[in-house]
Amino acid sequence: MLKEERLNYIISQINIHNKVLSADLSVQLDVSEDTVRRDLNELTESGQIIKVHGGAISKSFHYPFAEREVYKKDAKKEIARKALELIEDGMIVLVGGGTTMTELARMIPDGLHCTFFTISPLLALELAEKPDLDVHIIAGKLSPDSQILIGSQVIHQLSEIQVDLCLLGTNSVSVKSGITDSDWEVVQVKKAMIKSATETAILSIAEKLESTQKMKVCPLDDIKYMITDLDPNDELLKKYDKRIKLI
Incomplete structure (x- = not known):
């Protein structure tokens, strides 16, 4: 090559x-x-x-680059729009970090009264701009790579809350391997997030479908929804539609 x-x-x-x-x-x-x-x-x-x-x-995880360096920004906005449909007034919602979550935070309308927990300081700042949200940061060690909070302190705090909905970005997803990642500490935090939620939605651009990393977060059966930038009836999603609800 x-x-x-x-x-x-x-x-x-x-x-x-x-x-x-x-x-x-x-x-x-x-x-x-x-x-x-x-x-x-x-x-x-x-x-x-x-x-x-x-x-x-990616530079998109680091300000001040985020605005001009976001990959597939329009696709991520579409995913965020779909994810917003799952959030109802009065819910307790747990969210991860990343650029798709940032787009979601910016779309939340005034007048939606919810409690948000997040492991992302950057996302907490975006959510705090919304006047009708109660925003809580799960405290821990900041990962310089992913810009989220990790470690045993985070996992312990997550074990003490029960949320209605967890919205989680993913590194890779496949029918065979489920949800996978490349960072051991991030994997442990994601496992704890899923465990603390009544329902979990995975947010993923189409290019991550049928890719696999070395460390497993969970099988697809542990996830209620998968939200992509594709139409739910798209041919690429047919292999998923019996395992998970597509949005």
């Missing part, structure tokens, strides 16, 4: 999954980790990604 092709592949994977690991890229591209590190350094120097320990992340 030519260098330009490698760089384009790396950017594509970061756009879709928000984070890539050097070790995984080495296998996928069939090159040494030293080659991957040089590629990541070059992409970082050109301002296209952010290099972190063990890999790289």
Whole structure:
């Protein structure tokens, strides 16, 4: 594979999954980790990604880049619009982080009275702009990569609440492997979030469908809804429609 092709592949994977690991890229591209590190350094120097320990992340997770660097922003707005239909007045809602959740927070209309818990300080600031919401941050250690709060303190607090609805972004989703991720600490927090909710909805752009990461969050059967930017009757979703409610 030519260098330009490698760089384009790396950017594509970061756009879709928000984070890539050097070790995984080495296998996928069939090159040494030293080659991957040089590629990541070059992409970082050109301002296209952010290099972190063990890999790289999308710039969309970091302000002030978020507004101009969001991948598939229109698709994420459509997902957010659909997710908003699940939120009813008086609900207790638990939300994760990420750019789709930010779009959702901005769409919440005045006059919707709900209690929101979140593991994302950035999302809490967006939600706090809405006058009729009670907003609570689940406290813990801030992950510099995902910009969410992680660790045993977060998991303990989540065990003490019961919410009506959990809205959760995903790194990868497939019929066979369910919901998967590449970060062990994030996986543990997501497991605790799902456990604390009566119903959980997974929010995912179509490009993440039928992709798999190394660490399992849960099987599809643990999730009530899957919200994508596709029409629920789209051919790509047919393999999911007997396992999960599509929106």
